[in-house]
Amino acid sequence: MTQRILFLTAILFSFNHLFAQQQTIRRIDSLLHAPSQTPFNGVVVLSTGGKVFYKKAAGYANFEQKKMITGESEFIIGSISKQITAVLVLRELDKGRLRLEDPIRRYLPRLTEKWADTVTIHHLLTHTHGITALDKPLAFKPGSRFQYGYISYDLLSQIVEKTSGQSFPDLCNALFKMCGMQHSSHPRGRSYKNLCKGYALENGERKEEPAYLDVFAAAGGLISSGEDLVKWNNNLHGGKLLADTTYRLMISPKENAFRDHAILGTIDYGYGITIPHQSSVPELGVTGVAQGFISMDMYFPFTKTSLVVLENIATDMQELKNSFYYHEQLLKIVRAAQ
Template identity: 50%
Template structure:
């Protein structure tokens, strides 16, 4: 009798799941299909417990030639790059090659500013160093304030090169191969063949090909990837396969003082290389990314093993990032609501 009862219960559970999935699809599709002069141009990917729940492609890789994007189209992922750098740095910690609280002068003796005797790797990881240029003093007393920084992560890449004896590009290549990420590259590793063109809306409202996409430091914001590879990364990174358990715990812990008034999300707290959001009792880990011509988002929800990844190669209204990231934040709201209702 128990086997007879199981079948209708299973069917009901399946119908409910499919119904929820259909609602999510319709909600995302509704946002994307709304008529506007600023249409979404990119790829959206949502997975849960190892299963793809939403994967769709909209628009063009080359707008002028009307070449459509593909699932394996590559995008420059902006600050999502920082978590790659964090892993490479903290692997040196796990090997005993660095100390997070030793002044970086030990690793980069060529630095001439006095802050090299005060700034630590921890300060660089948490954006609490105040360095704006290598030849200038810090803008505040080291460790007392938060100021989102690109140059700090470039310094981290140089430290890793010194302690490992390998180039940062080579180290990242080995990391991606270890994870099985075949379409993710440091920009100096010219193995990418499907990089979408990036576009930026100018002051006259016209979409123009972006020529300064790679102006950011690679370690801070110029890695190249795909939605599928970032999904692989999330499963590899957050499962604890890349770092010792206590080291990974530091990544996911809100670091004291590492708090930012984010231009999109307001007050935002950081671990190492990622944001750590606990609003509404939902643990959300990850990062948005901006590189000229490219807008990206990659968040992971450990409780439900959910990844939501949005990569776009048209940057609208870059003087107002809330508008620039409109599609990303709306999709995030839908996914968060789905997670709240998860059973």
């Protein structure tokens, strides 16, 4: 009798789960197919338990050539790159090659400013360092406040080069290979056949944006695809990249590392990852902006759900909330299903 009850319970759970997925798919399709002056142009991938149950590619990778976006299309992923850089740093921690409390001068002795003796790797990872330029004094005492930027992650890429003895592009590409990410790479030293062009809308007119490849790549210039970022989530959150204690350290909010985000509301920062306050269930996420590219990668640990949204049209670079319209609406749909 007990076995029968357990069997029926499992069947009911499976049925409810399938019904919830179908509802989510219908809501997403309704959003993406709705008439709009700015139709969705990119990819959406949604997975649960490591299995993709929804993927959609829409619009053009290259408007001039009328080349359609596909599941293999590659995008510059903006600040999602920081999460990958953070993992490379933390893998060096797991190997005993660095310590998070170490001052960065230990690894970058060429830095001339005195702050290199007080700013630590932890400060770089959490944007609490106070660095505004390599040749200027700090804007504030390290650890005392948050200031988002790119320079710290460029310094982190140099540190892992020093500790590992390998180039940062090689480290990125080896990590992607380990995760089975065939459409992801550091931009340096390769040719592109699947990379989307980036565009922006100005007064309703679409214009091509320059691709600043390999400029602060560690902070915002890495390249990936929708399904590859789901593979990334499965590896990272599935315990395949970091020791368990290190992973817990990565996803834990850090002191004085928080800010208000245009899409996610108030967010705490871990190492290369954010923890939104307003979600009703635990949520780990990253958004990204690059010239002509708007990205989001969200993960819900309770249900092991990934939502990846990549677009190659920035609707409004002056008011980013407008550019994240589809990302925000898709996030609301997925949150409601958790």
